[in-house]
Amino acid sequence: MATSAADAPLTVSTDGTAGPYVVVTSEQLGPVAEALRAEGVRFQVDQEAVLLNGAPALAVIDLGMGADVTRVQGVLDRVATELQRKGRRGRRAPTRKELIIRGDAAAMRELRGRFETGSHGGWERRADVEDRFRQTLPPRTVAFCFSKLVPAVNRQVAVLMQGRGPGMWEELHLSGIVPLTGRGQLDLAQHDQVVTDFRETFVKPLARDLGVRVLDRSVSAQPSLEEVLSTEAMARLRAFAAAANKNTLHELDLRRWAGFIGQTHLDDTVVDPDLLDAWLADEEFQANQREALIREFNSGRRLLNAYDDERRE
Amino acid sequence: MPPTATVVAQLTADPKPVICLDTCDILEVIQCLDWERPGAPRGVTCIEPARRLLNTLAVDPGRAMVIITDLVHTEWNQNIAGVRKKADEFLAKIDAIVGYPYRAAGFAGTVLPVYDPLSSKTLVDDLVALSTALLNQATRLDLDAAHTALALDRVMTKRRPSHDGHIKDSINFEHYLAFARRLRAAGFVEDVLFVSKNRKDYWDGDKDRIHPDLKPEIEDAAVQLQFFGSLVSALPQVGI
Numbered sequence: 001m002a003t004s005a006a007d008a009p010l011t012v013s014t015d016g017t018a019g020p021y022v023v024v025t026s027e028q029l030g031p032v033a034e035a036l037r038a039e040g041v042r043f044q045v046d047q048e049a050v051l052l053n054g055a056p057a058l059a060v061i062d063l064g065m066g067a068d069v070t071r072v073q074g075v076l077d078r079v080a081t082e083l084q085r086k087g088r089r090g091r092r093a094p095t096r097k098e099l100i101i102r103g104d105a106a107a108m109r110e111l112r113g114r115f116e117t118g119s120h121g122g123w124e125r126r127a128d129v130e131d132r133f134r135q136t137l138p139p140r141t142v143a144f145c146f147s148k149l150v151p152a153v154n155r156q157v158a159v160l161m162q163g164r165g166p167g168m169w170e171e172l173h174l175s176g177i178v179p180l181t182g183r184g185q186l187d188l189a190q191h192d193q194v195v196t197d198f199r200e201t202f203v204k205p206l207a208r209d210l211g212v213r214v215l216d217r218s219v220s221a222q223p224s225l226e227e228v229l230s231t232e233a234m235a236r237l238r239a240f241a242a243a244a245n246k247n248t249l250h251e252l253d254l255r256r257w258a259g260f261i262g263q264t265h266l267d268d269t270v271v272d273p274d275l276l277d278a279w280l281a282d283e284e285f286q287a288n289q290r291e292a293l294i295r296e297f298n299s300g301r302r303l304l305n306a307y308d309d310e311r312r313e
Numbered sequence: 314m315p316p317t318a319t320v321v322a323q324l325t326a327d328p329k330p331v332i333c334l335d336t337c338d339i340l341e342v343i344q345c346l347d348w349e350r351p352g353a354p355r356g357v358t359c360i361e362p363a364r365r366l367l368n369t370l371a372v373d374p375g376r377a378m379v380i381i382t383d384l385v386h387t388e389w390n391q392n393i394a395g396v397r398k399k400a401d402e403f404l405a406k407i408d409a410i411v412g413y414p415y416r417a418a419g420f421a422g423t424v425l426p427v428y429d430p431l432s433s434k435t436l437v438d439d440l441v442a443l444s445t446a447l448l449n450q451a452t453r454l455d456l457d458a459a460h461t462a463l464a465l466d467r468v469m470t471k472r473r474p475s476h477d478g479h480i481k482d483s484i485n486f487e488h489y490l491a492f493a494r495r496l497r498a499a500g501f502v503e504d505v506l507f508v509s510k511n512r513k514d515y516w517d518g519d520k521d522r523i524h525p526d527l528k529p530e531i532e533d534a535a536v537q538l539q540f541f542g543s544l545v546s547a548l549p550q551v552g553i
Contacts, residue, residue: 126372133371136446138439145372158372176368183376183552223358230353267349268512270519270542305518312477 010076095218099174103212121201152193261300330551335509346400362544474514
Protein backbone atom coordinates (compact mmCIF):
# COMPACT_ATOMS: atom_id res chain seq x y z
CA MET A 1 0.00 0.00 0.00
CA ALA A 2 2.36 2.66 -1.14
CA THR A 3 1.85 6.31 -0.58
CA SER A 4 2.29 8.29 -3.75
CA ALA A 5 5.93 9.06 -3.23
CA ALA A 6 6.58 12.15 -5.30
CA ASP A 7 3.28 14.01 -5.10
CA ALA A 8 2.53 13.66 -1.37
CA PRO A 9 1.66 17.09 0.08
CA LEU A 10 4.56 19.24 1.26
CA THR A 11 3.56 21.30 4.26
CA VAL A 12 5.38 22.96 7.14
CA SER A 13 3.91 21.57 10.37
CA THR A 14 3.88 23.88 13.35
CA ASP A 15 2.02 21.72 15.85
CA GLY A 16 3.63 20.51 19.05
CA THR A 17 6.51 22.22 20.74
CA ALA A 18 9.47 20.71 18.91
CA GLY A 19 9.61 23.52 16.34
CA PRO A 20 8.36 23.59 12.75
CA TYR A 21 9.14 20.61 10.58
CA VAL A 22 8.37 19.05 7.20
CA VAL A 23 7.57 15.40 6.56
CA VAL A 24 8.83 14.18 3.17
CA THR A 25 8.93 10.92 1.27
CA SER A 26 12.32 9.54 0.28
CA GLU A 27 11.68 10.74 -3.30
CA GLN A 28 10.97 14.26 -2.06
CA LEU A 29 13.88 14.50 0.38
CA GLY A 30 16.57 15.27 -2.21
CA PRO A 31 14.71 18.00 -4.14
CA VAL A 32 13.38 19.62 -0.93
CA ALA A 33 16.78 19.63 0.77
CA GLU A 34 18.39 21.06 -2.36
CA ALA A 35 15.76 23.83 -2.65
CA LEU A 36 16.06 24.75 1.03
CA ARG A 37 19.85 24.93 0.77
CA ALA A 38 19.57 27.11 -2.34
CA GLU A 39 17.36 29.50 -0.37
CA GLY A 40 19.78 29.53 2.55
CA VAL A 41 17.27 27.88 4.89
CA ARG A 42 18.94 26.05 7.79
CA PHE A 43 17.59 22.63 8.61
CA GLN A 44 18.46 19.19 9.92
CA VAL A 45 17.19 15.85 8.67
CA ASP A 46 16.02 13.39 11.30
CA GLN A 47 18.01 10.35 10.20
CA GLU A 48 15.59 7.84 11.64
CA ALA A 49 12.98 6.97 9.07
CA VAL A 50 9.28 7.17 9.86
CA LEU A 51 7.48 4.04 8.71
CA LEU A 52 3.80 4.03 7.89
CA ASN A 53 1.84 0.82 7.57
CA GLY A 54 2.92 -0.66 4.30
CA ALA A 55 4.16 2.61 2.87
CA PRO A 56 7.67 3.74 1.94
CA ALA A 57 9.73 5.47 4.58
CA LEU A 58 9.31 9.13 5.37
CA ALA A 59 11.90 11.54 6.71
CA VAL A 60 11.40 14.54 8.99
CA ILE A 61 13.16 17.82 8.17
CA ASP A 62 13.61 19.91 11.33
CA LEU A 63 13.59 23.64 10.64
CA GLY A 64 14.44 24.71 14.19
CA MET A 65 12.87 27.33 16.41
CA GLY A 66 12.43 30.71 14.76
CA ALA A 67 12.26 29.39 11.20
CA ASP A 68 10.44 31.58 8.68
CA VAL A 69 7.49 29.27 8.11
CA THR A 70 5.90 31.34 5.33
CA ARG A 71 9.12 31.50 3.36
CA VAL A 72 9.77 27.79 3.74
CA GLN A 73 6.21 26.99 2.68
CA GLY A 74 6.81 29.06 -0.46
CA VAL A 75 9.89 26.95 -1.25
CA LEU A 76 7.91 23.76 -0.64
CA ASP A 77 5.10 24.91 -2.94
CA ARG A 78 7.60 25.48 -5.73
CA VAL A 79 9.18 22.06 -5.22
CA ALA A 80 5.74 20.40 -5.09
CA THR A 81 4.70 22.06 -8.35
CA GLU A 82 7.91 20.94 -10.02
CA LEU A 83 7.58 17.36 -8.76
CA GLN A 84 3.97 17.18 -9.92
CA ARG A 85 4.98 18.47 -13.34
CA LYS A 86 7.60 15.75 -13.65
CA GLY A 87 5.37 13.08 -12.18
CA ARG A 88 2.87 10.92 -13.98
CA ARG A 89 -0.51 12.40 -14.75
CA GLY A 90 -3.64 10.60 -13.72
CA ARG A 91 -6.19 10.17 -11.02
CA ARG A 92 -5.26 9.78 -7.38
CA ALA A 93 -5.82 6.40 -5.80
CA PRO A 94 -8.10 6.42 -2.74
CA THR A 95 -6.19 7.12 0.44
CA ARG A 96 -6.59 6.78 4.18
CA LYS A 97 -4.93 8.55 7.08
CA GLU A 98 -2.27 6.97 9.24
CA LEU A 99 -1.18 8.43 12.58
CA ILE A 100 2.22 8.28 14.25
CA ILE A 101 3.39 9.87 17.50
CA ARG A 102 7.15 10.27 17.93
CA GLY A 103 9.37 11.81 20.50
CA ASP A 104 12.39 11.15 22.65
CA ALA A 105 12.23 8.41 25.27
CA ALA A 106 11.43 10.74 28.20
CA ALA A 107 8.65 12.58 26.36
CA MET A 108 7.08 9.37 25.12
CA ARG A 109 7.24 7.84 28.60
CA GLU A 110 5.40 10.88 29.95
CA LEU A 111 2.83 10.67 27.14
CA ARG A 112 2.30 6.98 27.84
CA GLY A 113 1.68 7.86 31.49
CA ARG A 114 -0.95 10.38 30.41
CA PHE A 115 -2.54 7.79 28.11
CA GLU A 116 -2.67 5.31 30.99
CA THR A 117 -4.66 7.66 33.17
CA GLY A 118 -7.53 7.03 30.81
CA SER A 119 -10.19 9.41 29.57
CA HIS A 120 -9.94 12.61 27.57
CA GLY A 121 -12.09 14.27 24.94
CA GLY A 122 -14.76 11.59 25.29
CA TRP A 123 -12.26 8.78 24.62
CA GLU A 124 -12.29 5.97 27.20
CA ARG A 125 -9.44 3.57 27.78
CA ARG A 126 -10.41 -0.05 27.10
CA ALA A 127 -8.15 -2.23 29.23
CA ASP A 128 -10.16 -5.34 28.35
CA VAL A 129 -9.43 -4.89 24.65
CA GLU A 130 -5.80 -4.00 25.35
CA ASP A 131 -5.27 -7.36 27.05
CA ARG A 132 -6.58 -9.24 24.01
CA PHE A 133 -4.78 -6.93 21.58
CA ARG A 134 -1.45 -7.40 23.39
CA GLN A 135 -1.78 -11.18 23.03
CA THR A 136 -1.69 -10.77 19.25
CA LEU A 137 1.48 -8.64 19.28
CA PRO A 138 5.16 -9.52 19.70
CA PRO A 139 6.13 -9.84 23.39
CA ARG A 140 6.54 -6.59 25.36
CA THR A 141 4.89 -4.44 22.68
CA VAL A 142 3.23 -1.32 24.09
CA ALA A 143 -0.50 -1.42 23.29
CA PHE A 144 -3.42 0.94 23.92
CA CYS A 145 -7.10 0.93 23.05
CA PHE A 146 -9.52 3.83 23.39
CA SER A 147 -13.16 4.00 22.38
CA LYS A 148 -15.64 6.79 21.74
CA LEU A 149 -18.91 7.55 20.03
CA VAL A 150 -17.41 9.77 17.34
CA PRO A 151 -19.98 12.41 16.36
CA ALA A 152 -18.69 12.84 12.80
CA VAL A 153 -19.46 9.21 11.93
CA ASN A 154 -22.15 8.65 14.58
CA ARG A 155 -20.65 5.30 15.57
CA GLN A 156 -18.89 3.92 18.59
CA VAL A 157 -15.37 3.03 17.51
CA ALA A 158 -12.23 1.59 19.08
CA VAL A 159 -8.80 2.96 18.17
CA LEU A 160 -5.82 0.62 18.63
CA MET A 161 -2.35 2.09 19.08
CA GLN A 162 0.85 0.08 19.33
CA GLY A 163 4.50 0.80 20.01
CA ARG A 164 7.12 0.36 17.34
CA GLY A 165 10.84 0.78 17.11
CA PRO A 166 13.74 0.17 19.44
CA GLY A 167 12.36 -0.37 22.91
CA MET A 168 8.97 0.60 21.47
CA TRP A 169 8.91 3.66 23.67
CA GLU A 170 9.82 6.22 21.10
CA GLU A 171 7.00 5.71 18.65
CA LEU A 172 3.33 4.86 18.80
CA HIS A 173 1.36 4.24 15.66
CA LEU A 174 -2.25 3.63 14.77
CA SER A 175 -2.69 -0.11 14.34
CA GLY A 176 -6.37 -0.07 13.47
CA ILE A 177 -9.82 1.38 13.92
CA VAL A 178 -12.67 -1.04 14.61
CA PRO A 179 -16.32 0.01 14.77
CA LEU A 180 -18.03 -1.27 17.91
CA THR A 181 -21.54 -0.74 16.62
CA GLY A 182 -22.96 -2.11 13.39
CA ARG A 183 -21.31 -4.78 11.33
CA GLY A 184 -19.96 -2.86 8.37
CA GLN A 185 -16.46 -1.43 8.04
CA LEU A 186 -15.86 2.28 8.15
CA ASP A 187 -15.41 3.73 4.70
CA LEU A 188 -12.24 5.69 3.98
CA ALA A 189 -13.80 9.09 4.72
CA GLN A 190 -15.17 7.83 8.04
CA HIS A 191 -11.80 6.30 8.88
CA ASP A 192 -10.15 9.69 8.32
CA GLN A 193 -12.81 11.46 10.41
CA VAL A 194 -12.10 9.13 13.34
CA VAL A 195 -8.33 9.70 12.99
CA THR A 196 -8.92 13.46 12.99
CA ASP A 197 -11.17 13.27 16.06
CA PHE A 198 -8.68 11.07 17.93
CA ARG A 199 -5.78 13.33 17.02
CA GLU A 200 -7.52 16.61 17.85
CA THR A 201 -9.54 15.67 20.95
CA PHE A 202 -7.26 13.09 22.57
CA VAL A 203 -3.67 12.97 21.34
CA LYS A 204 -2.91 16.65 20.83
CA PRO A 205 -4.31 17.89 24.15
CA LEU A 206 -2.40 15.17 26.02
CA ALA A 207 0.79 15.69 24.01
CA ARG A 208 0.79 19.46 24.48
CA ASP A 209 4.03 20.75 26.07
CA LEU A 210 5.80 17.39 25.65
CA GLY A 211 7.75 18.12 22.49
CA VAL A 212 6.47 15.05 20.68
CA ARG A 213 5.38 15.06 17.06
CA VAL A 214 1.98 13.91 15.95
CA LEU A 215 2.31 12.95 12.31
CA ASP A 216 -0.55 12.04 10.08
CA ARG A 217 -0.16 11.11 6.46
CA SER A 218 -2.47 9.81 3.79
CA VAL A 219 -1.39 6.55 2.21
CA SER A 220 -2.91 4.69 -0.68
CA ALA A 221 -5.65 2.33 0.46
CA GLN A 222 -5.10 -0.04 -2.46
CA PRO A 223 -2.00 -1.77 -3.77
CA SER A 224 -0.76 -0.19 -6.99
CA LEU A 225 -0.31 -2.15 -10.20
CA GLU A 226 3.44 -1.59 -9.82
CA GLU A 227 3.31 -3.53 -6.53
CA VAL A 228 1.38 -6.42 -8.06
CA LEU A 229 3.22 -6.92 -11.35
CA SER A 230 6.77 -8.12 -11.86
CA THR A 231 9.34 -5.68 -13.24
CA GLU A 232 9.20 -7.47 -16.61
CA ALA A 233 5.40 -7.40 -16.80
CA MET A 234 5.31 -3.73 -15.81
CA ALA A 235 7.94 -2.93 -18.46
CA ARG A 236 5.87 -4.74 -21.10
CA LEU A 237 2.72 -2.91 -20.02
CA ARG A 238 4.49 0.45 -20.15
CA ALA A 239 5.97 -0.37 -23.55
CA PHE A 240 2.51 -1.30 -24.84
CA ALA A 241 0.96 1.91 -23.51
CA ALA A 242 3.76 4.11 -24.83
CA ALA A 243 3.60 2.70 -28.36
CA ALA A 244 -0.14 2.07 -28.66
CA ASN A 245 -2.36 3.94 -31.08
CA LYS A 246 -5.01 4.95 -28.57
CA ASN A 247 -7.63 5.67 -31.24
CA THR A 248 -7.46 2.35 -33.05
CA LEU A 249 -5.26 -0.40 -31.74
CA HIS A 250 -2.85 -1.62 -34.39
CA GLU A 251 -1.89 -5.26 -34.96
CA LEU A 252 1.52 -4.55 -33.41
CA ASP A 253 -0.18 -3.02 -30.34
CA LEU A 254 -2.20 -6.20 -29.88
CA ARG A 255 0.96 -8.26 -30.20
CA ARG A 256 2.56 -6.19 -27.41
CA TRP A 257 -0.60 -6.63 -25.32
CA ALA A 258 -0.40 -10.40 -25.86
CA GLY A 259 3.23 -10.26 -24.72
CA PHE A 260 2.10 -8.55 -21.53
CA ILE A 261 -0.60 -11.20 -20.96
CA GLY A 262 1.96 -13.95 -21.51
CA GLN A 263 4.37 -12.37 -19.04
CA THR A 264 1.72 -12.14 -16.29
CA HIS A 265 0.97 -15.80 -16.93
CA LEU A 266 4.64 -16.75 -16.71
CA ASP A 267 4.84 -14.75 -13.49
CA ASP A 268 1.67 -16.46 -12.26
CA THR A 269 0.41 -13.04 -11.14
CA VAL A 270 -3.19 -12.45 -10.11
CA VAL A 271 -4.23 -9.13 -11.64
CA ASP A 272 -7.31 -7.30 -10.40
CA PRO A 273 -9.13 -6.15 -13.58
CA ASP A 274 -10.25 -2.94 -11.83
CA LEU A 275 -6.65 -2.06 -11.05
CA LEU A 276 -5.65 -2.72 -14.65
CA ASP A 277 -8.60 -0.69 -15.92
CA ALA A 278 -7.64 2.25 -13.68
CA TRP A 279 -4.04 2.11 -14.90
CA LEU A 280 -5.15 2.07 -18.55
CA ALA A 281 -7.52 4.98 -17.84
CA ASP A 282 -4.59 6.96 -16.41
CA GLU A 283 -2.80 6.25 -19.67
CA GLU A 284 -5.78 7.78 -21.52
CA PHE A 285 -7.18 4.64 -23.13
CA GLN A 286 -10.88 5.11 -23.88
CA ALA A 287 -13.52 3.08 -22.03
CA ASN A 288 -14.38 0.85 -25.00
CA GLN A 289 -10.70 0.09 -25.62
CA ARG A 290 -10.10 -0.69 -21.97
CA GLU A 291 -13.06 -3.01 -21.95
CA ALA A 292 -11.79 -4.84 -25.03
CA LEU A 293 -8.23 -5.09 -23.66
CA ILE A 294 -9.37 -6.48 -20.33
CA ARG A 295 -11.69 -8.93 -22.07
CA GLU A 296 -8.72 -10.11 -24.10
CA PHE A 297 -6.57 -10.24 -20.97
CA ASN A 298 -9.12 -12.46 -19.21
CA SER A 299 -9.65 -14.77 -22.16
CA GLY A 300 -5.89 -14.96 -22.78
CA ARG A 301 -5.17 -15.97 -19.21
CA ARG A 302 -8.05 -18.47 -19.27
CA LEU A 303 -6.67 -20.08 -22.42
CA LEU A 304 -3.13 -20.24 -21.03
CA ASN A 305 -4.39 -21.78 -17.78
CA ALA A 306 -6.38 -24.37 -19.71
CA TYR A 307 -3.28 -25.14 -21.78
CA ASP A 308 -1.24 -25.64 -18.60
CA ASP A 309 -3.92 -27.93 -17.16
CA GLU A 310 -3.94 -30.03 -20.33
CA ARG A 311 -0.17 -30.36 -20.26
CA ARG A 312 -0.23 -31.41 -16.61
CA GLU A 313 -2.75 -34.13 -17.33
CA MET B 314 -9.60 -28.67 21.25
CA PRO B 315 -13.39 -28.82 21.66
CA PRO B 316 -15.25 -31.55 19.76
CA THR B 317 -16.78 -30.37 16.49
CA ALA B 318 -20.27 -30.85 17.93
CA THR B 319 -19.43 -28.38 20.69
CA VAL B 320 -18.24 -25.79 18.18
CA VAL B 321 -21.43 -26.25 16.16
CA ALA B 322 -23.49 -25.84 19.34
CA GLN B 323 -21.56 -22.67 20.30
CA LEU B 324 -22.14 -21.14 16.91
CA THR B 325 -25.81 -21.97 16.73
CA ALA B 326 -26.33 -20.57 20.24
CA ASP B 327 -24.34 -17.41 19.43
CA PRO B 328 -24.32 -17.03 15.64
CA LYS B 329 -21.46 -15.15 13.99
CA PRO B 330 -19.71 -15.43 10.62
CA VAL B 331 -17.24 -18.28 10.30
CA ILE B 332 -13.87 -18.05 8.53
CA CYS B 333 -12.19 -21.40 7.77
CA LEU B 334 -8.49 -21.03 6.97
CA ASP B 335 -5.93 -23.10 5.12
CA THR B 336 -2.37 -23.53 6.41
CA CYS B 337 -0.95 -21.37 3.63
CA ASP B 338 -3.12 -18.40 4.70
CA ILE B 339 -1.53 -18.45 8.14
CA LEU B 340 2.04 -19.03 7.01
CA GLU B 341 1.78 -16.52 4.18
CA VAL B 342 2.48 -13.53 6.43
CA ILE B 343 6.02 -14.90 6.89
CA GLN B 344 6.38 -16.57 3.49
CA CYS B 345 5.94 -13.20 1.81
CA LEU B 346 9.56 -12.53 2.79
CA ASP B 347 10.91 -14.59 -0.07
CA TRP B 348 11.54 -14.47 -3.79
CA GLU B 349 8.69 -15.21 -6.16
CA ARG B 350 11.49 -16.08 -8.53
CA PRO B 351 15.09 -14.85 -8.80
CA GLY B 352 15.19 -11.08 -8.59
CA ALA B 353 11.46 -10.67 -7.89
CA PRO B 354 10.37 -10.45 -4.24
CA ARG B 355 6.87 -11.57 -3.29
CA GLY B 356 4.15 -9.02 -2.52
CA VAL B 357 3.45 -8.21 1.12
CA THR B 358 -0.22 -7.27 0.83
CA CYS B 359 -1.22 -10.32 2.90
CA ILE B 360 0.02 -8.82 6.18
CA GLU B 361 -2.47 -5.97 6.55
CA PRO B 362 -5.64 -8.14 6.40
CA ALA B 363 -4.18 -10.57 8.96
CA ARG B 364 -3.51 -7.64 11.31
CA ARG B 365 -7.00 -6.23 10.59
CA LEU B 366 -8.66 -9.54 11.43
CA LEU B 367 -6.74 -9.86 14.71
CA ASN B 368 -7.46 -6.23 15.65
CA THR B 369 -11.16 -6.70 14.98
CA LEU B 370 -11.33 -9.86 17.07
CA ALA B 371 -9.36 -8.22 19.90
CA VAL B 372 -11.92 -5.42 20.01
CA ASP B 373 -14.98 -7.61 19.42
CA PRO B 374 -14.39 -11.36 19.81
CA GLY B 375 -17.99 -11.96 18.76
CA ARG B 376 -17.50 -10.48 15.31
CA ALA B 377 -16.47 -13.78 13.70
CA MET B 378 -15.06 -17.20 14.51
CA VAL B 379 -11.85 -18.35 12.86
CA ILE B 380 -11.75 -22.11 12.26
CA ILE B 381 -8.93 -24.46 11.31
CA THR B 382 -8.71 -28.22 11.21
CA ASP B 383 -6.35 -30.07 13.49
CA LEU B 384 -4.38 -30.88 10.33
CA VAL B 385 -3.82 -27.16 9.64
CA HIS B 386 -2.44 -26.80 13.15
CA THR B 387 -0.14 -29.79 12.64
CA GLU B 388 1.04 -28.57 9.23
CA TRP B 389 1.78 -25.10 10.61
CA ASN B 390 3.93 -26.63 13.35
CA GLN B 391 5.69 -28.89 10.86
CA ASN B 392 6.52 -25.99 8.52
CA ILE B 393 7.13 -22.96 10.71
CA ALA B 394 10.84 -23.59 11.28
CA GLY B 395 11.51 -23.98 7.55
CA VAL B 396 9.41 -20.94 6.64
CA ARG B 397 11.21 -18.88 9.24
CA LYS B 398 14.60 -20.03 7.95
CA LYS B 399 13.67 -19.00 4.41
CA ALA B 400 12.57 -15.55 5.60
CA ASP B 401 15.87 -15.15 7.48
CA GLU B 402 17.77 -16.20 4.36
CA PHE B 403 15.80 -13.72 2.27
CA LEU B 404 16.79 -10.82 4.53
CA ALA B 405 20.40 -12.03 4.62
CA LYS B 406 20.41 -12.13 0.82
CA ILE B 407 19.06 -8.56 0.61
CA ASP B 408 21.81 -7.46 3.02
CA ALA B 409 24.37 -9.19 0.81
CA ILE B 410 22.96 -7.50 -2.31
CA VAL B 411 23.09 -4.08 -0.64
CA GLY B 412 26.73 -4.79 0.19
CA TYR B 413 27.67 -4.65 -3.50
CA PRO B 414 26.81 -0.99 -4.17
CA TYR B 415 28.48 -0.12 -0.86
CA ARG B 416 31.69 -1.77 -2.01
CA ALA B 417 31.42 0.08 -5.32
CA ALA B 418 30.82 3.33 -3.43
CA GLY B 419 33.98 2.70 -1.42
CA PHE B 420 36.06 2.53 -4.59
CA ALA B 421 34.23 5.43 -6.23
CA GLY B 422 34.41 7.74 -3.22
CA THR B 423 30.61 8.06 -3.08
CA VAL B 424 29.08 8.78 0.32
CA LEU B 425 26.11 6.58 1.20
CA PRO B 426 24.01 6.61 4.38
CA VAL B 427 24.95 3.97 6.96
CA TYR B 428 23.14 0.73 6.15
CA ASP B 429 21.65 -1.08 9.09
CA PRO B 430 21.44 -4.79 8.12
CA LEU B 431 17.88 -6.08 7.92
CA SER B 432 18.85 -9.47 9.26
CA SER B 433 19.72 -7.91 12.62
CA LYS B 434 16.16 -6.59 13.02
CA THR B 435 13.12 -8.25 14.58
CA LEU B 436 11.08 -8.32 11.37
CA VAL B 437 10.99 -12.11 11.02
CA ASP B 438 10.28 -12.56 14.75
CA ASP B 439 7.44 -10.06 14.50
CA LEU B 440 5.92 -11.79 11.48
CA VAL B 441 6.21 -15.16 13.20
CA ALA B 442 4.40 -13.58 16.17
CA LEU B 443 1.64 -12.39 13.82
CA SER B 444 1.29 -15.82 12.23
CA THR B 445 1.27 -17.47 15.67
CA ALA B 446 -1.42 -15.06 16.87
CA LEU B 447 -3.56 -15.93 13.86
CA LEU B 448 -3.09 -19.65 14.53
CA ASN B 449 -3.91 -19.23 18.22
CA GLN B 450 -6.98 -17.17 17.39
CA ALA B 451 -8.48 -20.13 15.55
CA THR B 452 -10.72 -22.79 16.99
CA ARG B 453 -9.55 -26.27 15.93
CA LEU B 454 -11.81 -28.93 14.48
CA ASP B 455 -10.87 -32.48 15.34
CA LEU B 456 -10.38 -34.93 12.48
CA ASP B 457 -12.67 -37.88 12.09
CA ALA B 458 -12.11 -41.13 10.26
CA ALA B 459 -15.17 -40.89 8.02
CA HIS B 460 -14.15 -37.58 6.45
CA THR B 461 -10.53 -38.62 6.19
CA ALA B 462 -11.77 -41.68 4.28
CA LEU B 463 -13.72 -39.40 1.94
CA ALA B 464 -10.49 -37.44 1.39
CA LEU B 465 -8.67 -40.65 0.55
CA ASP B 466 -11.38 -41.45 -1.95
CA ARG B 467 -10.66 -38.16 -3.70
CA VAL B 468 -7.01 -39.19 -3.99
CA MET B 469 -7.92 -42.60 -5.37
CA THR B 470 -10.29 -41.12 -7.93
CA LYS B 471 -7.99 -38.14 -8.68
CA ARG B 472 -10.66 -35.60 -7.80
CA ARG B 473 -9.95 -32.01 -6.73
CA PRO B 474 -8.40 -30.83 -4.55
CA SER B 475 -6.45 -34.13 -4.69
CA HIS B 476 -6.26 -34.42 -8.48
CA ASP B 477 -2.46 -34.30 -8.11
CA GLY B 478 -2.45 -37.09 -5.55
CA HIS B 479 -1.96 -35.11 -2.32
CA ILE B 480 -4.37 -35.89 0.49
CA LYS B 481 -3.94 -32.98 2.92
CA ASP B 482 -6.06 -30.50 0.99
CA SER B 483 -8.86 -33.01 0.68
CA ILE B 484 -8.79 -33.71 4.42
CA ASN B 485 -9.26 -30.01 5.14
CA PHE B 486 -11.86 -29.61 2.40
CA GLU B 487 -13.95 -32.59 3.51
CA HIS B 488 -13.92 -31.42 7.12
CA TYR B 489 -14.93 -27.86 6.20
CA LEU B 490 -17.74 -29.19 3.97
CA ALA B 491 -18.96 -31.41 6.79
CA PHE B 492 -18.69 -28.59 9.33
CA ALA B 493 -20.72 -26.24 7.13
CA ARG B 494 -23.26 -29.02 6.53
CA ARG B 495 -23.69 -29.54 10.28
CA LEU B 496 -24.09 -25.80 10.86
CA ARG B 497 -26.73 -25.49 8.13
CA ALA B 498 -28.56 -28.55 9.46
CA ALA B 499 -28.71 -26.78 12.83
CA GLY B 500 -30.31 -23.73 11.20
CA PHE B 501 -27.17 -21.56 11.07
CA VAL B 502 -27.68 -18.73 8.57
CA GLU B 503 -24.49 -16.66 8.95
CA ASP B 504 -21.74 -16.63 6.30
CA VAL B 505 -19.35 -19.58 6.35
CA LEU B 506 -16.21 -18.73 4.39
CA PHE B 507 -13.37 -20.93 3.26
CA VAL B 508 -10.16 -19.07 2.44
CA SER B 509 -7.23 -20.61 0.59
CA LYS B 510 -4.50 -19.03 -1.49
CA ASN B 511 -3.74 -22.49 -2.88
CA ARG B 512 -4.37 -21.69 -6.52
CA LYS B 513 -3.28 -25.01 -7.96
CA ASP B 514 -5.91 -27.03 -6.14
CA TYR B 515 -8.82 -24.68 -5.41
CA TRP B 516 -8.80 -21.68 -7.74
CA ASP B 517 -10.43 -21.32 -11.14
CA GLY B 518 -7.16 -20.63 -12.99
CA ASP B 519 -5.94 -17.19 -11.98
CA LYS B 520 -9.37 -16.09 -10.76
CA ASP B 521 -10.05 -15.68 -7.06
CA ARG B 522 -13.03 -18.07 -7.16
CA ILE B 523 -13.56 -21.77 -6.63
CA HIS B 524 -12.67 -24.20 -9.42
CA PRO B 525 -15.76 -25.32 -11.37
CA ASP B 526 -15.16 -28.95 -10.29
CA LEU B 527 -15.67 -27.96 -6.64
CA LYS B 528 -18.35 -25.34 -7.10
CA PRO B 529 -21.39 -27.66 -6.88
CA GLU B 530 -20.10 -29.08 -3.60
CA ILE B 531 -19.67 -25.76 -1.81
CA GLU B 532 -22.81 -24.23 -3.31
CA ASP B 533 -25.01 -27.16 -2.27
CA ALA B 534 -27.97 -25.71 -0.32
CA ALA B 535 -27.10 -27.97 2.59
CA VAL B 536 -23.52 -26.58 2.71
CA GLN B 537 -23.41 -22.94 1.48
CA LEU B 538 -19.67 -22.51 1.92
CA GLN B 539 -18.27 -19.39 0.24
CA PHE B 540 -14.78 -19.59 -1.23
CA PHE B 541 -12.22 -16.75 -1.24
CA GLY B 542 -8.67 -16.88 -2.54
CA SER B 543 -7.26 -14.55 0.10
CA LEU B 544 -8.08 -12.93 3.42
CA VAL B 545 -8.05 -9.55 1.75
CA SER B 546 -10.95 -10.53 -0.48
CA ALA B 547 -12.77 -12.52 2.23
CA LEU B 548 -12.85 -10.06 5.12
CA PRO B 549 -15.16 -7.44 3.55
CA GLN B 550 -17.75 -10.21 3.12
CA VAL B 551 -18.06 -10.36 6.91
CA GLY B 552 -17.71 -6.61 7.45
CA ILE B 553 -14.07 -6.68 8.55
